[in-house]
Amino acid sequence: MAGKYDQNMIKMPRKKSEFPGGWLMSDELLPGCDMNIMFSWIKSKPKPNPMHLAMEAHSYPEIIFTLGMDPQNPEYLGGEIEGWTGQDRNYTTRTTALWIPEGVEHGKVSWKNFEKPHMQLAIKFNGDFQEKKGVKPRIVATRPGECVKYMVEKPLREVEPPFKITGRTNPTLTYMSNKLVPGCNTYLEYMWVWEMPSPASIEGSHAHDYNEIVLNIGSDPENPADLGAEIEAYLGGEKQVTDQTSAVFIPKGVKHGPVKWTKFTRPHIQMSIMLGTGDFAEATPGGHKAK
Numbered sequence: 001m002a003g004k005y006d007q008n009m010i011k012m013p014r015k016k017s018e019f020p021g022g023w024l025m026s027d028e029l030l031p032g033c034d035m036n037i038m039f040s041w042i043k044s045k046p047k048p049n050p051m052h053l054a055m056e057a058h059s060y061p062e063i064i065f066t067l068g069m070d071p072q073n074p075e076y077l078g079g080e081i082e083g084w085t086g087q088d089r090n091y092t093t094r095t096t097a098l099w100i101p102e103g104v105e106h107g108k109v110s111w112k113n114f115e116k117p118h119m120q121l122a123i124k125f126n127g128d129f130q131e132k133k134g135v136k137p138r139i140v141a142t143r144p145g146e147c148v149k150y151m152v153e154k155p156l157r158e159v160e161p162p163f164k165i166t167g168r169t170n171p172t173l174t175y176m177s178n179k180l181v182p183g184c185n186t187y188l189e190y191m192w193v194w195e196m197p198s199p200a201s202i203e204g205s206h207a208h209d210y211n212e213i214v215l216n217i218g219s220d221p222e223n224p225a226d227l228g229a230e231i232e233a234y235l236g237g238e239k240q241v242t243d244q245t246s247a248v249f250i251p252k253g254v255k256h257g258p259v260k261w262t263k264f265t266r267p268h269i270q271m272s273i274m275l276g277t278g279d280f281a282e283a284t285p286g287g288h289k290a291k
Contacts, residue, residue, distance in 0.1 A: 003238040005254075012225040012245040021119075021224055024215060024247035027127030033249050035213065035275070036124040041221040042079060043117045050110035055084065059137040060126040062100040063176060063188065066092070067119045069219055071192035071267040074173060075155070080113035086142030090151050097175035099150040099184050103140035117221045123188075123273065152180045158280055159189050161202060167195040178278030187283035190215075190271035193229065196264040203257040205234065208283075210276035212250040216242060217269040228266035233259045252276075 010029050012022045021040035025033055068077040075095050083090045083098075085106045090098060093113075100106050131137065152175050160171035169191035174180070176188035218227045230243040235256045240248065243263070250256050274283040 005235045005238050005240070008235060008249045008251075009240050009242065010247045010249075011242055014225045014244065020221065022245070023129075024245070025213060025249065026129065030249055032127075034125070034127045035249075036126055036129050037121065037213070037215070037247060038129070039119055039121045039217065039224075041117055041119055041224060042111070042114070043221050045111045045114040050108055052083075052107045052109040055105040055107040057103050057105045057137045057139050058100075058124070058126070059102060059131060059135050060124060061102050061184075062125065063121070063123040063186070064098040064100065064106075065121040065123065065175065065188070066096050066098075067121070067269075068095045069116070069118055069221075071169075071194040071219075074169065074192055078114070078116035078118040079111055081109065082112055083107065083109035085150060086147040087144045088142075088147040092151070092153055094153045095155075095173075095175075097152045097188065099152075099176065099181045099186075101140070101150070103138050104142060104147065105139060119217070125275075150181055152176065156180065159284060163199075165197060165199060165202065167197040168193045174280075176278070177280065177283070179280070181278075183278075185276060185278045187274040187278050187280070188271065189283075190269055192267055192269060193261070193264070194267040197261050200262070201258050201260040203259050205255050205257045207253055207255045208250075208274070208277075210252050210274060210282075212252075212256075212275065213273040214248045214250065215269070215271040215273070216246050217271065218245045219267050219269070226266075228264070228268040229261055230263035231259065231270075232262050233257065 023038050025035045025037035077094050080093050155173040155175050157171040172189045172191040174189040176186050225244050227243050232241050236254050277283050
């Protein structure tokens with residue numbers, strides 16, 4: 001019998017694809033979520049390069065999150081990337097989150113150097129990958145230096161469980177919050193799991209006054225759908241199990257947790273995106289505390 005929240009877990013298909021990644025959230029995959037999340041593996045210097053030559057703007061905010069894939073050195077990207085937001089050059093060799101406000105032009109993205117595979121997430125606050133029919137973004141003029149504040153290269157380390165735990169990043173890495181980007185009203189933090197966590201169960205059952213998305217992402221660029229673990233979690237009292245790269249949309253007010261690892265085969269990422277709050281006190285996962 002199908003559960004009420006079965007559709008809220010979106011699993012990446014295991015079938016091979018020419019595209020080195022996939023979609024984890026959209027209105028097509030989950031009607032009404034009003035979010036679009038796509039990830040892609042950068043397995044070599046992209047072709048063409050620049051990947052995005054033109055500057056573009058949207059009628060909604062977006063986060064571009066480029067992640068290094070070394071669980072023991074998560075801030076190391078494995079590449080050298082240049083791009084532009086407004087009139088400001090974005091250059092990084094580190095894991096970096098970029099907040100792009102509604103109407104702000106961005107683009108001209110190129111890889112200056114490539115060392116090892118890394119990942120890029122496009123998190124759009126819009127259910128469609130492109131603008132909805134008939135919608136045209138209003139371009140927001142920016143001054144030189146105005147958009148520098150939207151780029152986060154150094155994470156906060158402020159979320160940790162109230163008990164000792166091994167096998168995972170602790171405290172986790174926070175790359176988006178009102179403290180890092182004032183006014184973004186989004187809290188994004190993630191952790192690497194590099195061995196079976198001990199204890200294997202984390203986070204008690206809890207609920208929020210905002211929507212949340214949890215991503216579980218595998219670390220094999222040749223098999224991106226394979227999570228490298230089996231995770232058991234609860235949403236609205238219903239058990240959900242995945243061993244695939246996946247996303248879970250958690251509506252506000254719906255209880256979720258606990259989360260338990262039942263198998264482990266290779267390192268992977270678990271990421272939480274809290275929508276509508278950028279403050280730690282509101283966003284902290286159930287049972288966690290400030291470092």
